[in-house]
Amino acid sequence: MQVTRTSRMLRKTLLGLGLSLALTGSVMAATMADERPDPHSYSRPDQVTVTHLALDLKVDFDHRALVGNATLMLEHQREGVDSLVLDTRDLAIDKVETKVGDQAWQQAKFKLGDDDEVLGRALTIELPAKANEVRVHYRSRPEASGLQWLTPEQTAGKNQPFLFSQSQAIHARSWVPLQDTPQVRFTYEAHIQTPKGLKAVMSAANDPQDQDGDYHFEMPQQIPSYLMALAVGELRYQSMSERTAVYAEPSVLEAAAAEFEDTETMMDAVEKRFGEYRWGRYDLLILPPSFPFGGMENPRLSFITPTVIAGDKSLVSLIAHELAHSWSGNLVTNAVWADLWLNEGFTTYLERRIMEDLFGTDRMRMEAVLGFEDLKADLERHEAGDTQLAVQLAGRDPDDVFSNVAYEKGRLFLAWLEASFGRERFDPWLKSYFDRHAFQTMTTDRFLVDLDKNLLQKHPGVVSMDEVKAWIYQPGLPKGHPVPSSNAFSDIDNLSAAWLKGEKAAHELPVKNWTTHEWLYFINQLPRDLGVARMAELDKAFKLTDSGNNEVVHSWLKLAIVNDYSTAYNRLDQYLTGIGRRKLITPLYEELMKTEKGQAMAQRIYREARPGYHPLAQGTMDEVVGKPK
Numbered sequence: 299m300q301v302t303r304t305s306r307m308l309r310k311t312l313l314g315l316g317l318s319l320a321l322t323g324s325v326m327a328a329t330m331a332d333e334r335p336d337p338h339s340y341s342r343p344d345q346v347t348v349t350h351l352a353l354d355l356k357v358d359f360d361h362r363a364l365v366g367n368a369t370l371m372l373e374h375q376r377e378g379v380d381s382l383v384l385d386t387r388d389l390a391i392d393k394v395e396t397k398v399g400d401q402a403w404q405q406a407k408f409k410l411g412d413d414d415e416v417l418g419r420a421l422t423i424e425l426p427a428k429a430n431e432v433r434v435h436y437r438s439r440p441e442a443s444g445l446q447w448l449t450p451e452q453t454a455g456k457n458q459p460f461l462f463s464q465s466q467a468i469h470a471r472s473w474v475p476l477q478d479t480p481q482v483r484f485t486y487e488a489h490i491q492t493p494k495g496l497k498a499v500m501s502a503a504n505d506p507q508d509q510d511g512d513y514h515f516e517m518p519q520q521i522p523s524y525l526m527a528l529a530v531g532e533l534r535y536q537s538m539s540e541r542t543a544v545y546a547e548p549s550v551l552e553a554a555a556a557e558f559e560d561t562e563t564m565m566d567a568v569e570k571r572f573g574e575y576r577w578g579r580y581d582l583l584i585l586p587p588s589f590p591f592g593g594m595e596n597p598r599l600s601f602i603t604p605t606v607i608a609g610d611k612s613l614v615s616l617i618a619h620e621l622a623h624s625w626s627g628n629l630v631t632n633a634v635w636a637d638l639w640l641n642e643g644f645t646t647y648l649e650r651r652i653m654e655d656l657f658g659t660d661r662m663r664m665e666a667v668l669g670f671e672d673l674k675a676d677l678e679r680h681e682a683g684d685t686q687l688a689v690q691l692a693g694r695d696p697d698d699v700f701s702n703v704a705y706e707k708g709r710l711f712l713a714w715l716e717a718s719f720g721r722e723r724f725d726p727w728l729k730s731y732f733d734r735h736a737f738q739t740m741t742t743d744r745f746l747v748d749l750d751k752n753l754l755q756k757h758p759g760v761v762s763m764d765e766v767k768a769w770i771y772q773p774g775l776p777k778g779h780p781v782p783s784s785n786a787f788s789d790i791d792n793l794s795a796a797w798l799k800g801e802k803a804a805h806e807l808p809v810k811n812w813t814t815h816e817w818l819y820f821i822n823q824l825p826r827d828l829g830v831a832r833m834a835e836l837d838k839a840f841k842l843t844d845s846g847n848n849e850v851v852h853s854w855l856k857l858a859i860v861n862d863y864s865t866a867y868n869r870l871d872q873y874l875t876g877i878g879r880r881k882l883i884t885p886l887y888e889e890l891m892k893t894e895k896g897q898a899m900a901q902r903i904y905r906e907a908r909p910g911y912h913p914l915a916q917g918t919m920d921e922v923v924g925k926p927k
């Protein structure tokens with residue numbers, strides 16, 4: 299597995315080299331490439347920027363295609379710009395037109411560049427002088443990396459097909475030709491036609507009324523391309539409060555609305571501390587179980603996995619997280635993917651503050667410890683360079699560098715600042731940071747300037763810039779980093795030790811009031827070589843194989859694989875074919891692949907499960923398990 303991954307990386311590096319070699323053929327082209335402000339986009343927003351997008355698309359389930367056109371409004375950043383470069387991946391371009399002021403549309407010359415495995419293809423359009431509108435007529439391909447087309451069988455209702463997009467990090471280009479870099483912000487409108495009986499929703503103002511196949515959307519706030527989002531399916535609407543509602547398939551609607559009823563209170567909590575919510579409504583869309591992420595912070599409409607509907611609100615930190623992105627990420631946006639920690643670290647920090655405000659310090663501390671455990675595992679697993687907050691990403695696929703470092707090390711860094719300065723000084727800085735940079739992009743360098751000027755220098759002698767830089771540019775964790783702890787978990791440690799030593803039987807453990815977090819901690823801390831007999835003892839006492847909590851079952855199944863506890867294998871099979879959330883399925887496949895017996899099982903299950911997975915999850919699992927022949 300390690301080998302496949304390394305060789306894929308090597309191939310990518312070589313491809314990257316090939317690309318730059320090809321470009322040096324022309325000095326001009328090489329210079330252009332060097333000046334690209336974002337290594338993950340072909341676009342040149344320093345020359346001309348897209349300020350508004352108008353989409354007109356038909357959703358064709360039969361051909362798994364979005365078909366129509368995208369009109370882009372342009373703002374020239376310098377004189378004499380004669381071309382516009384857009385990002386595309388697997389798009390079929392039919393025709394391009396340009397427009398100057400009020401003049402008629404004119405057919406334009408365009409060229410699709412070579413296909414790069416990571417970046418896709420540059421679409422270079424010849425621009426007449428002062429052209430301020432471009433219209434691209436195109437269709438997406440069935441294999442678009444940013445779309446998943448589901449058959450009715452893959453939905454909860456089994457009646458209607460379903461489509462959803464996932465644009466972050468660089469997949470928007472697989473369904474819209476655009477400047478696919480977080481440095482460009484634009485407003486958008488869309489006209490989306492769907493088969494009758496289906497409802498379309500977008501990361502925009504949504505109309506809860508059904509429009510029977512003909513939908514109009516408007517997004518008045520400027521957003522970066524990775525927040526473009528569309529979903530189509532048999533969707534219903536249920537209001538939760540003045541500003542919040544759920545969209546979901548009919549059979550999950552009620553459970554979702556009950557699970558996430560605290561969303562408005564979460565909004566109030568952030569607003570009180572860190573400034574107003576600037577996006578109007580905040581709704582949730584519950585996706586089918588193959589959604590490859592836990593959640594995605596699409597503005598006004600977060601996309602949410604159904605795997606967190608546990609029935610007891612135990613996994614709602616996910617909502618706190620996606621909501622928090624309305625400040626960190628959607629309002630103040632990482633300028634390049636190497637600075638992902640500016641989005642995810644800040645958001646994980648805010649997520650914990652929300653959880654503390656709503657559910658108390660004990661729960662927040664438990665979640666912090668669980669996050670810290672995940673971080674420690676990732677710090678061991680990844681190369682030193684990838685354990686810095688600001689990582690080196692040029693020439694690499696942003697999806698390949700994804701880990702808990704941006705999230706939990708980023709969060710720990712902010713928690714360290716908070717502890718050093720005290721909330722009375724830290725909170726006002728953070729609030730003003732969102733204000734100062736609202737609707738703008740942020741780099742690690744500019745963050746440092748802001749922090750220095752508005753926090754460090756205002757309160758001299760608390761922390762030094764060198765200490766701050768160690769957090770950001772050094773691998774691992776700096777000396778004196780905070781260590782999250784939880785009294786509830788210390789109790790679990792003692793009970794677990796007593797059980798392991800045989801001083802207590804499993805059924806004597808006082809689990810009645812254990813929360814999901816305590817169960818997670820208990821299972822994750824058990825010795826990996828527990829043995830089948832002890833697994834069976836726990837299972838008999840607590841029915842863990844049958845647990846309905848997807849996180850708890852995940853931890854339990856991982857232990858089951860290590861111990862070859864075959865009683866759980868039916869459940870494992872059902873779990874891996876039933877859900878497609880990468881964070882939950884990847885570690886299970888990885889664990890299976892460590893033994894010969896496990897490999898056979900992984901391959902058998904994956905052959906069956908693969909067609910139901912999202913393209914991104916398929917890509918990951920192809921690397922872990924191998925592509926079924």
Ligand code: BES
Binds near residue numbers: 467592593594642705
């Ligand atoms: N924005 C991320 C998802 C993402 C990150 C997609 C990078 C593509 C590239 C989202 O906010 C997120 O972090 N989701 C997490 C949940 C969170 C509670 C840690 C997830 O999906 O697991």
Ligand code: ZN
Binds near residue numbers: 619623641642645
């Ligand atoms: Zn996030």
